Amino acid sequence: MSEQEYLKTKLSKALESKGFACSGEFEITLERPKNPEHGDFATNVAMLLASKLKRSPREIAAELLDELDLDSKIVSKAEIAGAGFINFHLENQYLGESLTTILKELDKFGCSDWGARKKVQIEFVSANPTGPLNVVNARAATVGDVLVNLFNAVGFDAKREYYVNDAGRQIRLLGKSLSARYMELIGREEPFPEEGYHGDYIRQLAKDIHTEHGEKFGSVEQNQRWQEFSELALEKILAEQQQTLSDFRVNFDIWFRESDLRTKNVHLKVLETLSENGHVYEKDGAKWFKSSEFGDEKDRVLVTSEGEPTYFLVDISYHVDKYQRGFEKLFDLWGPDHHGYIPRMKAALVALDYPDGSFEVNIIQQVNLLEKGEVVKMSKRAGKIIEMKELIDEVGVDVARFFFVARRSQSPLDFDIDLAKNTSEENPVFYVQYAHARICNIIKHAEERAFKMPDHANLNLLEQEEELALIKKLLEFPDIVSKAAKFLEPHRIPNYLQDLAATFHRFYHHHRVVTEDKALTEARLILIKCTKIVLANAFKLLGISAPERM
RNA sequence: GCGCCCGUAGCUCAGCUGGAUAGAGCAACGGACUUCUAAUCCGUAGGUCGUGGGUUCAAAUCCCUCCGGGCGUACCA
Numbered sequence: 001m002s003e004q005e006y007l008k009t010k011l012s013k014a015l016e017s018k019g020f021a022c023s024g025e026f027e028i029t030l031e032r033p034k035n036p037e038h039g040d041f042a043t044n045v046a047m048l049l050a051s052k053l054k055r056s057p058r059e060i061a062a063e064l065l066d067e068l069d070l071d072s073k074i075v076s077k078a079e080i081a082g083a084g085f086i087n088f089h090l091e092n093q094y095l096g097e098s099l100t101t102i103l104k105e106l107d108k109f110g111c112s113d114w115g116a117r118k119k120v121q122i123e124f125v126s127a128n129p130t131g132p133l134n135v136v137n138a139r140a141a142t143v144g145d146v147l148v149n150l151f152n153a154v155g156f157d158a159k160r161e162y163y164v165n166d167a168g169r170q171i172r173l174l175g176k177s178l179s180a181r182y183m184e185l186i187g188r189e190e191p192f193p194e195e196g197y198h199g200d201y202i203r204q205l206a207k208d209i210h211t212e213h214g215e216k217f218g219s220v221e222q223n224q225r226w227q228e229f230s231e232l233a234l235e236k237i238l239a240e241q242q243q244t245l246s247d248f249r250v251n252f253d254i255w256f257r258e259s260d261l262r263t264k265n266v267h268l269k270v271l272e273t274l275s276e277n278g279h280v281y282e283k284d285g286a287k288w289f290k291s292s293e294f295g296d297e298k299d300r301v302l303v304t305s306e307g308e309p310t311y312f313l314v315d316i317s318y319h320v321d322k323y324q325r326g327f328e329k330l331f332d333l334w335g336p337d338h339h340g341y342i343p344r345m346k347a348a349l350v351a352l353d354y355p356d357g358s359f360e361v362n363i364i365q366q367v368n369l370l371e372k373g374e375v376v377k378m379s380k381r382a383g384k385i386i387e388m389k390e391l392i393d394e395v396g397v398d399v400a401r402f403f404f405v406a407r408r409s410q411s412p413l414d415f416d417i418d419l420a421k422n423t424s425e426e427n428p429v430f431y432v433q434y435a436h437a438r439i440c441n442i443i444k445h446a447e448e449r450a451f452k453m454p455d456h457a458n459l460n461l462l463e464q465e466e467e468l469a470l471i472k473k474l475l476e477f478p479d480i481v482s483k484a485a486k487f488l489e490p491h492r493i494p495n496y497l498q499d500l501a502a503t504f505h506r507f508y509h510h511h512r513v514v515t516e517d518k519a520l521t522e523a524r525l526i527l528i529k530c531t532k533i534v535l536a537n538a539f540k541l542l543g544i545s546a547p548e549r550m
Numbered sequence: 551g552c553g554c555c556c557g558u559a560g561c562u563c564a565g566c567u568g569g570a571u572a573g574a575g576c577a578a579c580g581g582a583c584u585u586c587u588a589a590u591c592c593g594u595a596g597g598u599c600g601u602g603g604g605u606u607c608a609a610a611u612c613c614c615u616c617c618g619g620g621c622g623u624a625c626c627a
Contacts, residue, residue, distance in 0.1 A: 033569095034566095034570080034571090034572090035570070042569085042570085044568090044608095050607070051606090051607080057607075082569085082570050083570075085569080128627070130627095165627070168627070170626085195626095284625075286625050288625090297623085301624085304625040305625060306625080310625070310626085311627045312627090336554095336555080336620085336621055336622080338622085339553085339554055339555080339622060340554075340621090340622045340623055342554085343553090363554080363555075365555070366620080366621080406563085407564095410554095410556085411563085412555085414563095416561095416562075419562090419576080426576060426577090426589095430589050433589090437589090438586080438587065438590085439586095441586065441587060442586045442587095444586090445586045480566090483566070487567080491563095495565095495574085498574070502575095505591065506590095508586080508590075509590070512585080549587085550587080550589065
């Protein structure tokens, strides 16, 4: 049992036996006070009860305190403070011994099981296969990947999925664009499609195909050529995207193809179900979904007057398919340009009787690249776009991942390229990685002095302020992981890492690990080993490396 | 017009879902290498938490007004 659970149990028992509140009536909150003088944990229950019981909070706190019956081996001091807080101070000896939990759990330290193996899925990036991935895709890739790591760490069975929009109008346009470029290459005119894809990568693709296949497509009938070029372009661009993502250490469990839904007519079945339930009507030759009855601001078209299923309809069927594959909870990460799309998708899934709240969307906000303090203006027309691949080649995977996940994903991110490339003290990534490298070096140094890493030591010797601060910081880790997962806020991990690294560096500068004092050396070796474990576990969640030396 | 996101130190951002004196990093200034790596540490300075109201023992946090910035608002995907 963690010290938090211990305190909560004791508190709720005391509340009941005093008749202040029944168990489950409200949640007992324990917080970690900012000010160390306020102890390691504090609770405000007495203040919350004051108005209900019509008594002074401090009076209530005093009675609770009498009733608590705390183990003095765990809690050294419990006192009333301020307006009616109860502050708990943990016993140093207990703190030291709790390090053994970390030694025992190793790479499992920080994990929990509240997910109960529930199947969840995160769909992210899902960029159109009509061009290279951009920097927002890179941000989404990082956030999604880390979220899955977090979910799995807290006991869910979480999967990464990428939706490939390999059907519909855009793919036809892609084929036509490529065809026009190809024909141009072999000296034959073919008008470039309106709203076609102008990027240089299309020209490059045309060249590749020309080198590979020569002029053979020149004689193919136009519709046939468009079709073949659509497929060729799609597969090549998709392969490129997959390569970029895997170089970025993001590995999807499933690449789901929209065309699979279409060939199996899954979307038509969904249309049928919605119709049967009376959620569909016809107007102006189109079929509409009554999404406004489920919280959307207006109704939406499912099938156009020309008989084309809309992207929306197919997307609904995609989400239905996810449920049918056994996922109980669906998370989508979408770009900022799609947030208006959320209400209608939620509406559709509720209309189909999937539990409200089982589908959630997080918007990944835009990325502003900064160079020399200036925003790098990007424009598709001018062909000035920084691709995901370029950015990563430039700054490195570790740095890019850390930067992308270090901010709340619903806020726009300023990505300072100069800072990211900076391999000095200003770069927070090196700051945290350096802590790990430094520990490895100390351990190596200890071994050279014939100190083997001990299995156990007298951890009561760890009583210096910086040692205790470090231990407490380490013990916070499971809580940080849980909350990062619970609130879908992966940025808590980088924040914590910087905090932990700072606490460690401070300890390092105040105390030597390897000294003549054998017992103390052993205790401190265990302390830094635990620090190393927690750092490595956090790095693993973020998908960045834990360097042994720098 | 309507909807969503954002507004906290010069800059980039945290702030534990309502708690105690609002915190980091960078930039600035002053110190610390004969030591287990100075990619580090110690210290100084820096704030009307956009504005005005409300809710209460308590508001950066919750509700409303307004101001400013970004994005969206298709029988497109």
